[in-house]
Amino acid sequence: MGMRPAARMPKLTRRSRILIAVALAVVLLLLFGPRMVDAYVDWLWFGELGYRSVFTTKIVTRVIVFLVAGVVMGTIVFAALALS
Numbered sequence: 001m002g003m004r005p006a007a008r009m010p011k012l013t014r015r016s017r018i019l020i021a022v023a024l025a026v027v028l029l030l031l032f033g034p035r036m037v038d039a040y041v042d043w044l045w046f047g048e049l050g051y052r053s054v055f056t057t058k059i060v061t062r063v064i065v066f067l068v069a070g071v072v073m074g075t076i077v078f079a080a081l082a083l084s
Contacts (some may be wrong), residue, residue, distance in 0.1 A: 001068070046055035 043052070043055055046052050
């Protein structure tokens with residue numbers, strides 16, 4: 001038996017591409033929208049109290065801890081892969 005050519009994916013119509021883009025935008029909005037609104041409200045609240053620097057310190061600390069933890073975990077995974 002001969003090899004069959006690979007099946008081609010059907011081309012998407014303009015309407016289906018638009019629907020996929022809209023669906024993706026809705027999903028992203030549902031995933032990230034509440035978190036962004038919450039961060040904005042916190043920023044406004046800390047600013048109203050005169051403690052916006054506390055909010056920025058909190059955000060910067062979270063980012064630094066995330067990056068350090070990522071580097072540590074990346075190092076551990078790299079070492080484990082190098083040893084195996």
